[in-house]
Amino acid sequence: MALAVIVSVLVLTILSLLRINVIIALIAAGLTAGVMNGQSIIDSLELIVSGMGDNTSIALSYILLGAFAVAITQSGITNILVGYLLRVLKDMRTLTVLVIAAVASLSQNVIPVHIAFIPILIPPLLQLFDRMKLDRRAVAAALTFGLKAPYIMIPVGFGFLFHETIQESLETSGLTLSIGEIAQSLIIPGSGMIVGLLIAVFWTYRKKREPKADDAGHDIESVDSFEQMKTVSFNVKHGLTLVAVIVTLFIQAYYEDLVLAALAGLVLMFLFRIVPFRLGDRVVTDGIAMMGTIAFVMLIAAGYANVLTETESVSALVDASSEYLGSNQPLIAFILLLVGLVVTLGIGSSFATVPILAALFVPICIGAGFSPLAVAALVGTAGALGDAGSPASDSTLGPTSGLNADGRHHHIWDTCVPTFIHYNIPLFIFGWVASLIL
Numbered sequence: 001m002a003l004a005v006i007v008s009v010l011v012l013t014i015l016s017l018l019r020i021n022v023i024i025a026l027i028a029a030g031l032t033a034g035v036m037n038g039q040s041i042i043d044s045l046e047l048i049v050s051g052m053g054d055n056t057s058i059a060l061s062y063i064l065l066g067a068f069a070v071a072i073t074q075s076g077i078t079n080i081l082v083g084y085l086l087r088v089l090k091d092m093r094t095l096t097v098l099v100i101a102a103v104a105s106l107s108q109n110v111i112p113v114h115i116a117f118i119p120i121l122i123p124p125l126l127q128l129f130d131r132m133k134l135d136r137r138a139v140a141a142a143l144t145f146g147l148k149a150p151y152i153m154i155p156v157g158f159g160f161l162f163h164e165t166i167q168e169s170l171e172t173s174g175l176t177l178s179i180g181e182i183a184q185s186l187i188i189p190g191s192g193m194i195v196g197l198l199i200a201v202f203w204t205y206r207k208k209r210e211p212k213a214d215d216a217g218h219d220i221e222s223v224d225s226f227e228q229m230k231t232v233s234f235n236v237k238h239g240l241t242l243v244a245v246i247v248t249l250f251i252q253a254y255y256e257d258l259v260l261a262a263l264a265g266l267v268l269m270f271l272f273r274i275v276p277f278r279l280g281d282r283v284v285t286d287g288i289a290m291m292g293t294i295a296f297v298m299l300i301a302a303g304y305a306n307v308l309t310e311t312e313s314v315s316a317l318v319d320a321s322s323e324y325l326g327s328n329q330p331l332i333a334f335i336l337l338l339v340g341l342v343v344t345l346g347i348g349s350s351f352a353t354v355p356i357l358a359a360l361f362v363p364i365c366i367g368a369g370f371s372p373l374a375v376a377a378l379v380g381t382a383g384a385l386g387d388a389g390s391p392a393s394d395s396t397l398g399p400t401s402g403l404n405a406d407g408r409h410h411h412i413w414d415t416c417v418p419t420f421i422h423y424n425i426p427l428f429i430f431g432w433v434a435s436l437i438l
Contacts, residue, residue: 327368
């Protein structure tokens with residue numbers, strides 16, 4: 001059973017790198033895990049389907065957010081932002097990427113909307129990126145950093161939910177820590193992501209990159225249409241759009257319900273006549289086209305996670321690893337983080353893997369003499385590992401949804417591979433160091 005996790009994640013990774021659609025790759029990985037654990041193909045499929053229900057609300061929220069984003073784009077307000085950035089940033093590629101990273105960081109803590117801002121903000125900026133010859137892989141790295149690093153290090157917004165998940169999971173396993181102590185334990189691992197961002201922005205993707213043609217062979221927008229964005233002026237329709245956005249943000253933050261928030265924003269766009277009622281079908285259809293793939297990937301990812309959970313594959317992997325660990329703390333920390341990387345890479349969710357990993361890690365760590373802070377650092381880092389770089393993670397699916405709006409950005413090679421290299425490697429190293437010095 002232990003081998004099933006490794007083989008299934010390898011299947012997912014290899015198929016994804018071969019440009020097989022991630023939904024097909026996830027189904028294949030789930031079937032592989034099920035069959036290797038003695039399940040029939042039919043039983044494995046039933047486990048996948050039964051597990052999909054865990055992410056239905058997330059999938060629905062993504063589709064509604066896509067429709068809301070399309071409605072906002074039709075209002076023309078995003079053209080004002082593009083025009084402003086044109087005047088201010090011009091050819092400052094590095095500054096542009098850092099600004100995007102900062103905006104993305106706000107989406108986790110200050111204004112906790114997670115990926116909701118990406119389909120609204122990024123598609124209108126694609127022309128700007130192409131004009132600058134900005135490497136979109138740098139933008140993907142910036143977005144993923146903003147979606148992940150703040151919740152790892154800062155216990156506010158989604159960060160509070162993540163730290164609370166760690167706290168509750170540790171407490172269930174007999175280890176009590178405060179939120180502040182957990183935040184302290186994750187400062188060093190989270191700092192690794194800062195290093196990864198700086199490497200991506202100032203070294204790996206600093207050079208100019210010629211924009212690619214999309215799948216239909218279209219070139220970038222003409223100079224005339226691009227220059228017209230500079231002259232767009234603010235009007236009443238734009239003001240009402242801002243009202244709809246603010247209401248959406250408030251509902252999401254207050255009620256912590258992304259479905260309700262997106263639905264409220266979409267309804268206001270129609271009530272304010274920003275989008276005519278006759279265009280309702282097109283807005284929803286375009287929203288599904290933009291975010292539907294992400295929604296289905298999240299559903300299948302939940303099904304895959306259900307296969308691993310129901311067949312106890314993860315616990316078998318940890319048990320098999322612990323037999324060879326002894327009391328060597330550096331080796332134990334290394335193996336446990338490697339297990340976390342494999343599991344999260346397949347499931348694609350830090351929040352979902354933390355309870356699973358904590359139940360398995362805590363007894364091993366306590367027996368090996370790790371301090372409580374070191375255990376928290378291991379569990380938090382192991383849960384976060386693989387979120388960046390996973391084909392099924394919203395930390396990669398979100399950036400791709402915006403950057404591929406014109407068909408010029410590949411999910412695996414332009415988002416997953418760059419974010420995996422620049423974030424998982426330093427996160428692994430810094431998390432391993434933290435577990436040994438705390």
